[in-house]
Amino acid sequence: MALPIPHDELFDYLVPEGLDVGVGHRVQVPLGKRAAWGIVVELLPAPTREGLQLRPLLRSAGPALPPWGIDLVAAVARRAHVTLGLALAQTVPTPARLRAGTLGLALSPADVNKALEEMRRRAPRQAAVLALVAEGRSWEELRTVRGAPSALRALVRKGFLQPSFLPFAYREERPPPSLNHEQGQALEQVLGLVGEGKTCLLFGPPASGKTEVYLEAARAVAEERRSAVLLEPEVSLLPQLWARARGRLGFDPYAYHGGLAPGARWQAWEAALHGRLRCAVGTRSAVFLPARDLGLVVVDEESEPAYKQDERAPYYHAREVAQDRARIQGCAVLLGSAAPAVTTFHRAEIGEIGLLKLQERWGGAPPQVRAVPKSGKILGAELQEAIRRHLDHGGQVLLFLNRLGFFTGAICRGCHSLLRCPSCALGLVYHRNRGFICHACGYSVAHPRCPTCGGDRFRLFGLGTERVEHEVKRCFPGTPVARLDSSTSRDAGGILAAVARGEVRILVGTQMIGKGLDFPGITLVGIIDADLLLGRPDYRGAERTYQVIVAAAGRAGRGTARGEVLVQTDQPDYYPIRHALTGNYGAFYQEELNYRRTLRYPPFAQLVRLVAEGPQGPQRLEKVGRAVARPGVEVLGPSPLLPRRGIPRAQLLLRGDKDLPRLLHELLPLAPTWLRVDPDPLTFW
DNA sequence: AGCACGCCGACT
DNA sequence: GTCGGCGTGCTC
Numbered sequence: 001m002a003l004p005i006p007h008d009e010l011f012d013y014l015v016p017e018g019l020d021v022g023v024g025h026r027v028q029v030p031l032g033k034r035a036a037w038g039i040v041v042e043l044l045p046a047p048t049r050e051g052l053q054l055r056p057l058l059r060s061a062g063p064a065l066p067p068w069g070i071d072l073v074a075a076v077a078r079r080a081h082v083t084l085g086l087a088l089a090q091t092v093p094t095p096a097r098l099r100a101g102t103l104g105l106a107l108s109p110a111d112v113n114k115a116l117e118e119m120r121r122r123a124p125r126q127a128a129v130l131a132l133v134a135e136g137r138s139w140e141e142l143r144t145v146r147g148a149p150s151a152l153r154a155l156v157r158k159g160f161l162q163p164s165f166l167p168f169a170y171r172e173e174r175p176p177p178s179l180n181h182e183q184g185q186a187l188e189q190v191l192g193l194v195g196e197g198k199t200c201l202l203f204g205p206p207a208s209g210k211t212e213v214y215l216e217a218a219r220a221v222a223e224e225r226r227s228a229v230l231l232e233p234e235v236s237l238l239p240q241l242w243a244r245a246r247g248r249l250g251f252d253p254y255a256y257h258g259g260l261a262p263g264a265r266w267q268a269w270e271a272a273l274h275g276r277l278r279c280a281v282g283t284r285s286a287v288f289l290p291a292r293d294l295g296l297v298v299v300d301e302e303s304e305p306a307y308k309q310d311e312r313a314p315y316y317h318a319r320e321v322a323q324d325r326a327r328i329q330g331c332a333v334l335l336g337s338a339a340p341a342v343t344t345f346h347r348a349e350i351g352e353i354g355l356l357k358l359q360e361r362w363g364g365a366p367p368q369v370r371a372v373p374k375s376g377k378i379l380g381a382e383l384q385e386a387i388r389r390h391l392d393h394g395g396q397v398l399l400f401l402n403r404l405g406f407f408t409g410a411i412c413r414g415c416h417s418l419l420r421c422p423s424c425a426l427g428l429v430y431h432r433n434r435g436f437i438c439h440a441c442g443y444s445v446a447h448p449r450c451p452t453c454g455g456d457r458f459r460l461f462g463l464g465t466e467r468v469e470h471e472v473k474r475c476f477p478g479t480p481v482a483r484l485d486s487s488t489s490r491d492a493g494g495i496l497a498a499v500a501r502g503e504v505r506i507l508v509g510t511q512m513i514g515k516g517l518d519f520p521g522i523t524l525v526g527i528i529d530a531d532l533l534l535g536r537p538d539y540r541g542a543e544r545t546y547q548v549i550v551a552a553a554g555r556a557g558r559g560t561a562r563g564e565v566l567v568q569t570d571q572p573d574y575y576p577i578r579h580a581l582t583g584n585y586g587a588f589y590q591e592e593l594n595y596r597r598t599l600r601y602p603p604f605a606q607l608v609r610l611v612a613e614g615p616q617g618p619q620r621l622e623k624v625g626r627a628v629a630r631p632g633v634e635v636l637g638p639s640p641l642l643p644r645r646g647i648p649r650a651q652l653l654l655r656g657d658k659d660l661p662r663l664l665h666e667l668l669p670l671a672p673t674w675l676r677v678d679p680d681p682l683t684f685w
Numbered sequence: 686a687g688c689a690c691g692c693c694g695a696c697t
Numbered sequence: 698g699t700c701g702g703c704g705t706g707c708t709c
Contacts, residue, residue, distance in 0.1 A: 001709080003686095005687080011708080011709040013709060029709080030708095032688065049709090
């Protein structure tokens, strides 16, 4: 058995007579004075060691994952220096009853009206509830309707709603256009990789029709009775993909992501386990779905950092896990991007993975992109002029800023110290309706006092989406404005529906709206501050800047009218911004690669980040560093980090060549509980 | 990770 | 004399 404890050995138990237990089953066992659930890893005729006092297992909950799923999670656990049992506990969901509140619409808007018409007389309550769901109302609003739970159950039974949480309602699929020559060739190549266990990069600018290739590939795979898993970096991108996949495949794909209620999550997992899952759309955790006969995994926007799990162990990257699956199951892996990670493009360049290019843009000319000075304003003169012009011509405007809140910092007027979270030391961000909030731990305070001098007067500074929204409303009174970021995402369905209907003229948001959205009415995209990502302690700052600009720009002009993109920046000549303006990835890649080579960053070196928690962190890391240090392995640090939830932290960066993971594994087969091992880190704070 | 044991300091 | 702080060690 693999048990969810930080002890790197498997445990032997006796199987009681008459109990059906197999590899991959979830089983409860006595462990010391308690009972623990674990996964059966092996069935043996005799104990692994002499002298073990075996205890019988208590009960079984049946299959939890197939035997090869254990190998998959074992590969992940090994890279992150976590025990197999703990990694399994993090990646395999537990059976749970299906809960209400996680229902999505399974009908097109036209069918909804038909259904409402039919139900109005015989089942008025169901009709009322269905109408609310169709409007994208939240569960909180639904429960005010009397009898909502039973109406929901009936609607599920009739197949009008399906128990998969999708954050906004079904959107009508436009009729599938036929693939152009390039796309057809790409599709053929991808299908040739099915069964080969090979990975391929699909490189094409925004609106070059990458999604069409994914969908056609998924359909071809499903027709061969194999399964496909399509990954998006964020939940907000799933409804659109789900709807398009549904239209293309002719059956309902499953949805799988971290926001699912336990019941819905287990439902999709179990479907995969029993071979009923033919297609799934999901976020990074969906890469573990134990789909049988897997033919294809698509990682859309493969460079998005959201694919990296970096809040709790095991630290993994869905792109790497997808390739583990290719190795184990022989499926094809398709990595899609308009601005690939430099490391991924490098792998394609040296022939480690395949490369497919799409060059033609679908429908219409590419947007006109230009840089304009920030000039210390939220909305500079050029951006204001452009907004007015596009509004006058009936267009919609999208304003993008990668930061939440109203003011993003507060400084004490008495002693000039920054107002920080008492347990994380991170600067508190002022939100207009919730006061000062720590974005790391959620601590909030309405009327803060300076911890240094006791003062209660602060100078507020910095710019977040709330303040952009406020400024837009001030400059364009009477224009309908909406804001979409993680603090308003509960109403994402309603907000995006209003954008689709053209009722919202200006949409302000964070990265949630920066990629993937496909609204033909949006003709102008404004990037409020393109310099934001450059100041971070992160070797990928330039890459992220290039990617964010290209992705946000890709939201403009997806309809018939030509799009325009304004990038507010004070460094228009800095290479990531300069090349992003012209969309010249090749030029950006060459400059960035030179920089990476000079400073010995990936792909020219392998990084591993060790984070120690607790007051002895630095000393302990010092010891680890001395043990690892050798020719070819650079030890950077230890250096202190901001505390998290009051726990002091320190980090050690290791830099070496491809052998670093193996070396580290010899020295540190398993990380002690105070240490977190993050292979290929993306964040450094 | 839990959970118990065990060894010290503070309080009835 | 007892309660409870958390360092240490074990779990088939």
